[in-house]
Amino acid sequence: MKVLQVIPTLNLAGAERMCENLSVELTRQGIEVVVVSLFSYHTPISNRLEHEGVKVIFLNKRPGLDLRMIVALTKVMKRERPDVLHTHIHVMQYAVPAAILAGVKKRVHTVHNVADKEATPGKQKFNYFFYHKCNVIPVALSEEIKQTITKRYNVNENDIPVIFNGIDLSKCIIKKSYNASSESFNILNIARLAEQKNHRMLLHVMKELKNQWPSVRLSIIGNGFLKNEIISEINQLNINDMVELLGVKDNVYQYLSQADMFILPSLYEGMPMTLIEAMGSALPIVTTNVGGIPTMIENEKEGLLVNPNGQELLDAILKLKDENSRRTMGQNARNKALKKFSAEQMAKAYINIYR
Structure with missing residues (x-):
């Protein structure tokens, strides 16, 4: 199995460290992982990932809306041929269309915050469409977050798995x-x-x-x-x-x-x-x-x-x-x-x- 993790940056923050911990542990459990950072910021997290043998790809995104990312991600997915797309924070507007174009059918998105705070109102409209029409599975970090996803996006509770964050203790x-x-x-x-x-x-x-x-x-x-x-x-x-x-x-x-x-x-x-x-x-x-x-x-x-x-x-x-x-x-x-x-x-x- 091969998983493509997509995230805006790999700066030292919570969602980014969760992506790091998950990617490293998946690799240890025999899953091939490729991490894509939309921005080309090399950071301690990206350095650690590469040290652990995780491939990291940087896409040189411009600030603001950059529709080139759909094309760039489509090329990455066609080249890497992942079985799963896993997105974090505000990248679905680029990654989900790319997954559709590249034929990546399994699509997962971790909701890292309460749903009405995770994305801007405009991006929430895209998220609603992705959850209901594009087979994206929203993952909640807790039961409390799950309730906010149900309330904001009208997703059935049974379709929202809850997975706690974890670290290398x-x-x-x-x-x-x-x-x-x-x-x-x-x-x-x-x-x-x-x-x-x-x-x-x-x-x-x-x-x-x-x-x-x-x-x-x-x-x-x-x-x-x-x-x-x-x-x-x-x-x-x-x-x-x-x-x-x-x-x-x-x-x-x-x-x-x-x-x-x-x-x-x-x-x-x-x-x-x-x-x-x-x-x-x-x-x-x-x-x-x-x-x-x-x-x-x-x-x-x-x-x-x-x-x-x-x-x-x-x-x-x-x-x-x-x-x-x-x-x-x-x-x-x-x-x-x-x-x-x-x-x-x-x-x-x-x-x-x-x-």
């Missing part, structure tokens, strides 16, 4: 000690600097913590359009001594191992890869009760779930001052990751759909 550096330093308590956030990730609320909570828990420090890994605004907010709140922007990091596991808590206060989500990485590293977690997150984290068990509300977030952080609570939740998170969120389990589930 052997890469995690498992936390052993939960005895935080008296000089600094380190909170880690890994997320794009975008409205969805709700950094502004997090920064205002840090301002409140400055008086209540002076030793708290926040490190943010990620980049995005809001970087300058976030830097300005940090300066205005006078929390420069508490918050550090680390930029994009190729390998986040060393940072996870050094953190005392992981935090993700998103306004909406699919099934965040960073949350799985934190769980696999046995970190206690504070996150919001949105999208597929409640499938991953049971409140008071693997972490604390809150609404996207500053006071609730503040209270949850303060609750995890207790070392025993951090240890119990962190170890529970690791155990749940082993049971539900491995790359091996994810790949096996996709293979069942591909067949």
